Amino acid sequence: MNEKDQYKNRIDLLQGTLDMLVLQTLQWGPQHGYGIVQALRLRSGDVLQVETGSLYPALHRLERQGWVQSEWKQSESKQRARYYRITAKGKKQLASDLGRWERIVEAIGSVMYVKPEESES
Amino acid sequence: MRWFPTFGFQRRKRELQEEIDAHLQMAIADRVARGETAEAARQAASREFGNIPLVQDVARDMWGQAWLEQLGRDLRYALRQLRKSPGFSITATAMLAIAICANSTVFSWIDGTMLRPIPGARDTGELVSLQRGERNFSPVPPFSYLDYRDLREQNHTLAGLLAYHHDWITLTGGAQAQRVFIANVTANYFDVLGIKPVLGRFFLPEEETRPDAVPNVILSYSLWKTHYAADPAIVGKSIEIARHPVTVIGVAPEGFVGAMPGLRDDLWVTLDPLGTDVWRITHRSGGAVWLNVIGRLRPGVSRDQAAQDLDTVMHHIVAEYPDDHLGENRITLDPMWRSPFGANGYMAATLPILLAFAAVVLLLTCANVATLTLVRFVSRRRELAIRQSLGANRMQLVRQMVLEGVVLSIAAGAVALVLTSWTSKTFAWFFPASSAPIILNGSMDHNVVIGIAVSSLLAGMLCGALPAWRSSHAPAIEVLKAESASVTGGSRNRKLLSALVVAQIALSLPLLLCSGLFLRTLRNLADANPGFEQDQILTATVGLNIAGYSNNEQQVIRHKILDRVSTLPGVKVATFTDWIPMSLTQKKEDAYPEGYVPRPHESLKVAHVEVGPRYFESLHIPILEGREFTPDDDEKAPKVLIVDQTAARRYWPGQDPLGKKLRVWGMLFTVVGVAINSRHMFVNEAPEPMVYMSFFQQGYETIVQVETEGNPADLEPAVENAIHGVDSRLPVFDVRPMRETTQLASSFAVIESTLAGMFALIGLILAITGIYGVVAYRTQMRTHEIGIRMALGASRANVLRLVLVQGLWLTGIGLAVGLAFALGLTRFIARLLYGIGANDPVTVVSVVMLLGAMSLLACYFPALRAMHRNPVTAIREL
Numbered sequence: 001m002n003e004k005d006q007y008k009n010r011i012d013l014l015q016g017t018l019d020m021l022v023l024q025t026l027q028w029g030p031q032h033g034y035g036i037v038q039a040l041r042l043r044s045g046d047v048l049q050v051e052t053g054s055l056y057p058a059l060h061r062l063e064r065q066g067w068v069q070s071e072w073k074q075s076e077s078k079q080r081a082r083y084y085r086i087t088a089k090g091k092k093q094l095a096s097d098l099g100r101w102e103r104i105v106e107a108i109g110s111v112m113y114v115k116p117e118e119s120e121s
Numbered sequence: 122m123r124w125f126p127t128f129g130f131q132r133r134k135r136e137l138q139e140e141i142d143a144h145l146q147m148a149i150a151d152r153v154a155r156g157e158t159a160e161a162a163r164q165a166a167s168r169e170f171g172n173i174p175l176v177q178d179v180a181r182d183m184w185g186q187a188w189l190e191q192l193g194r195d196l197r198y199a200l201r202q203l204r205k206s207p208g209f210s211i212t213a214t215a216m217l218a219i220a221i222c223a224n225s226t227v228f229s230w231i232d233g234t235m236l237r238p239i240p241g242a243r244d245t246g247e248l249v250s251l252q253r254g255e256r257n258f259s260p261v262p263p264f265s266y267l268d269y270r271d272l273r274e275q276n277h278t279l280a281g282l283l284a285y286h287h288d289w290i291t292l293t294g295g296a297q298a299q300r301v302f303i304a305n306v307t308a309n310y311f312d313v314l315g316i317k318p319v320l321g322r323f324f325l326p327e328e329e330t331r332p333d334a335v336p337n338v339i340l341s342y343s344l345w346k347t348h349y350a351a352d353p354a355i356v357g358k359s360i361e362i363a364r365h366p367v368t369v370i371g372v373a374p375e376g377f378v379g380a381m382p383g384l385r386d387d388l389w390v391t392l393d394p395l396g397t398d399v400w401r402i403t404h405r406s407g408g409a410v411w412l413n414v415i416g417r418l419r420p421g422v423s424r425d426q427a428a429q430d431l432d433t434v435m436h437h438i439v440a441e442y443p444d445d446h447l448g449e450n451r452i453t454l455d456p457m458w459r460s461p462f463g464a465n466g467y468m469a470a471t472l473p474i475l476l477a478f479a480a481v482v483l484l485l486t487c488a489n490v491a492t493l494t495l496v497r498f499v500s501r502r503r504e505l506a507i508r509q510s511l512g513a514n515r516m517q518l519v520r521q522m523v524l525e526g527v528v529l530s531i532a533a534g535a536v537a538l539v540l541t542s543w544t545s546k547t548f549a550w551f552f553p554a555s556s557a558p559i560i561l562n563g564s565m566d567h568n569v570v571i572g573i574a575v576s577s578l579l580a581g582m583l584c585g586a587l588p589a590w591r592s593s594h595a596p597a598i599e600v601l602k603a604e605s606a607s608v609t610g611g612s613r614n615r616k617l618l619s620a621l622v623v624a625q626i627a628l629s630l631p632l633l634l635c636s637g638l639f640l641r642t643l644r645n646l647a648d649a650n651p652g653f654e655q656d657q658i659l660t661a662t663v664g665l666n667i668a669g670y671s672n673n674e675q676q677v678i679r680h681k682i683l684d685r686v687s688t689l690p691g692v693k694v695a696t697f698t699d700w701i702p703m704s705l706t707q708k709k710e711d712a713y714p715e716g717y718v719p720r721p722h723e724s725l726k727v728a729h730v731e732v733g734p735r736y737f738e739s740l741h742i743p744i745l746e747g748r749e750f751t752p753d754d755d756e757k758a759p760k761v762l763i764v765d766q767t768a769a770r771r772y773w774p775g776q777d778p779l780g781k782k783l784r785v786w787g788m789l790f791t792v793v794g795v796a797i798n799s800r801h802m803f804v805n806e807a808p809e810p811m812v813y814m815s816f817f818q819q820g821y822e823t824i825v826q827v828e829t830e831g832n833p834a835d836l837e838p839a840v841e842n843a844i845h846g847v848d849s850r851l852p853v854f855d856v857r858p859m860r861e862t863t864q865l866a867s868s869f870a871v872i873e874s875t876l877a878g879m880f881a882l883i884g885l886i887l888a889i890t891g892i893y894g895v896v897a898y899r900t901q902m903r904t905h906e907i908g909i910r911m912a913l914g915a916s917r918a919n920v921l922r923l924v925l926v927q928g929l930w931l932t933g934i935g936l937a938v939g940l941a942f943a944l945g946l947t948r949f950i951a952r953l954l955y956g957i958g959a960n961d962p963v964t965v966v967s968v969v970m971l972l973g974a975m976s977l978l979a980c981y982f983p984a985l986r987a988m989h990r991n992p993v994t995a996i997r998e999l
Contacts, residue, residue, distance in 0.1 A: 033140060034147040053171045077150060081143040
């Protein structure tokens with residue numbers, strides 16, 4: 001496997017995570033791009049700073065896959081914006097993403113918290 | 122520059138921009154609300170958002186439109202590359218355009234003739250033309266009306282069967298009689314062809330054989346337009362044909378000119394409009410065999426099935442009327458594209474072969490352009506290597522390079538399209554004015570456009586793909602690292618270059634050989650002795666038989682004309698005939714020698730012509746035995762004949778033919794003379810029997826034939842005036858030297874040799890420039906090596922040999938392959954040759970010598986340049 005392919009895998013992993021986060025945000029109600037960024041920052045206590053350069057392509061990809069739907073609406077501040085809403089298919093995807101995420105976290109956790117003696121045996 | 126803009130794409134692009142704007146607005150609003158100044162908020166928001174174009178790019182990738190944009194980018198890149206080397210681009214485009222144009226021109230001729238045999242008719246693929254008896258290249262009408270009607274009523278395989286007969290007639294009633302071509306047709310004629318009238322109606326079944334006091338006539342669209350000013354109320358009006366009133370009942374649609382390919386009908390009437398054809402439509406043999414027949418196959422019926430069916434019906438007819446069907450009676454069917462009736466028989470023998478030649482020219486051109494392209498790619502290998510190491514994969518590189526070829530060929534196709542719209546119409550040039558209403562030309566329709574598109578795309582692939590695939594093979598690192606090691610562009614490219622040069626020589630050889638054979642055929646035809654002297658002969662047709670004169674009137678007028686014309690100054694001999702040899706026409710009749718028992722299925726058809734006194738003298742045809750016709754051989758005298766040697770040998774082998782009798786049209790003719798053989802249709806025909814009858818006994822058409830003292834063309838006005846002096850209303854046509862008429866017989870030889878010659882010239886130029894280019898290029902690449910060789914003591918002769926040998930190897934292989942190819946191909950044109958074998962050694966050797974010598978010359982110049990290089994500068998040069 002060459003360098004390029006490895007790079008591609010890294011992107012896939014990040015994309016998967018971002019997709020999950022976006023879908024989760026939309027679980028709480030339809031939202032526009034800026035709103036998603038704000039919501040993620042707020043919920044994560046300013047830790048997750050989503051790159052807009054990744055967000056919009058991700059939103060368009062999710063829409064193409066049928067996991068979200070979009071429509072143009074007026075925001076509370078009278079700003080015309082594109083609102084994304086999660087679909088039934090998206091919810092299913094979110095559930096599977098979450099399951100995968102939990103398995104990864106668990107797996108990484110079990111690696112990270114191994115006791116030294118056990119690893120030597 | 123944007124390629125393939127799509128509405129959806131534009132909309133999404135706009136929406137994305139709006140979405141980003143909204144995002145920024147909201148971010149700014151939040152920041153302002155937190156107390157930042159508007160300016161600071163704007164800057165911070167856009168900084169936070171990041172690279173907007175990048176976001177747009179990535180998002181666009183998501184939409185799956187990437188390949189379109191990529192194609193656009195590749196296209197722009199290809200255009201830029203082509204602009205960078207205008208010399209190459211223009212040369213390649215021009216060469217491809219000429220080669221494509223050669224193909225599309227010949228194809229447009231095929232399209233206008235063979236593919237549209239009956240313009241305006243529905244589904245001409247279902248139409249078949251019927252032939253009875255032995256298959257013949259230029260048959261006479263094969264059916265009688267009664268036989269035709271039996272076939273029409275008793276067959277089980279045809280949806281319709283039509284019959285027609287056509288001839289000249291005059292439109293009278295105006296100041297000067299005008300000659301038009303008229304067809305007697307069956308009532309279902311237009312129906313079977315699927316033609317609808319633009320005005321009025323066509324014929325009804327009950328009118329088919331019914332004579333009328335005032336017959337009905339249908340006008341062709343062009344006659345209606347030119348002669349009657351497109352009068353919308355023409356239907357029902359009375360006009361005059363051959364001094365007889367007729368009523369116009371309809372006008373045929375634009376473009377429809379009749380059922381015989383290549384000939385133009387102006388008028389249509391029924392089979393017996395005046396009641397004068399009663400005999401013709403109630404008999405089955407002799408003069409009653411006058412109809413050409415075309416059938417339309419029922420859906421799902423094959424031509425073979427129909428032929429079998431019709432043959433069975435014909436068998437019954439023959440069994441019932443054996444005396445009327447003595448010769449061969451087998452029925453054969455031909456599709457209209459190669460129907461022997463009309464022009465398509467000739468077309469089918471010539472045009473496909475020319476198209477094959479044109480295809481070879483295109484292949485040759487592709488090989489040439491591919492050579493140029495390969496050399497270009499080799500010289501761009503650094504660029505290609507850099508792009509490869511920057512991450513372009515091989516497929517992308519190939520796509521890019523193929524695209525360059527495709528762009529070139531599309532440009533070439535466009536040029537060819539413009540050229541063809543003119544060249545397609547040049548076909549008519551090959552047919553001089555003659556006594557037949559020939560209407561032949563190429564057509565420029567969607568078929569031709571599709572043909573051009575296909576051939577240009579194929580050409581683009583051929584001359585782009587091969588070099589591209591090869592060039593993309595070069596390992597990038599080696600190219601970049603070891604530039605000098607691969608100065609000749611790698612052995613793989615060298616092999617491909619050599620193969621391309623060999624291919625060019627091998628392809629041009631058959632073209633040269635065929636054109637050489639055609640040119641010599643043309644010369645042989647021109648030099649051949651047709652058996653008569655034609656250089657001082659003038660002919661003029663008097664439309665006596667078609668202008669409505671009675672038989673007695675005709676005889677009186679004929680004698681008066683002969684008297685007047687004979688006494689004209691400059692006239693040596695004046696006589697009559699009713700046919701001119703080698704004019705693509707022929708008159709044939711069944712003839713039965715007295716006491717001769719024909720073998721079953723033996724054809725008794727014999728060509729005949731009716732000639733006046735001193736006819737043989739005027740053409741310098743020797744009479745071997747007996748005598749010529751005299752003015753006394755008229756209607757009151759016993760019927761007499763003169764036969765040629767072939768007829769004499771066939772009917773009375775080993776006997777004296779003088780005094781023997783021959784039965785034609787049920788009348789007995791006595792042989793009074795034997796003439797030497799002469800040609801009837803073509804110089805290269807197989808000798809067929811010919812019988813001459815006396816003009817004053819059997820003459821039909823009136824053609825005045827004059828032997829002049831000087832140039833026959835000078836006497837044209839005098840002869841025409843003399844005829845009009847007898848009766849100023851006499852229609853006189855086709856006043857021209859005989860030489861001009863007989864040229865018609867070699868029209869196709871002229872077409873073949875002209876086009877083959879042009880194609881061969883193109884082939885020769887391409888092959889020679891091809892080998893010159895490659896040898897010159899390779900020698901230049903080896904400059905460094907040659908410098909070293911010379912520095913180490915190689916003589917100039919050594920260098921010359923080095924370069925020459927390499928070129929000669931290529932030439933030798935090319936010639937060997939080409940010769941094998943050419944000798945295999947020439948048998949396809951053997952049929953079209955005259956006086957020369959298909960593998961004529963003189964032509965073969967001279968063509969090989971020519972090509973070899975030209976190639977040698979092409980290699981010699983680069984060799985000479987290499988020889989005179991200064992070794993010191995040569996070594997320095999890389």
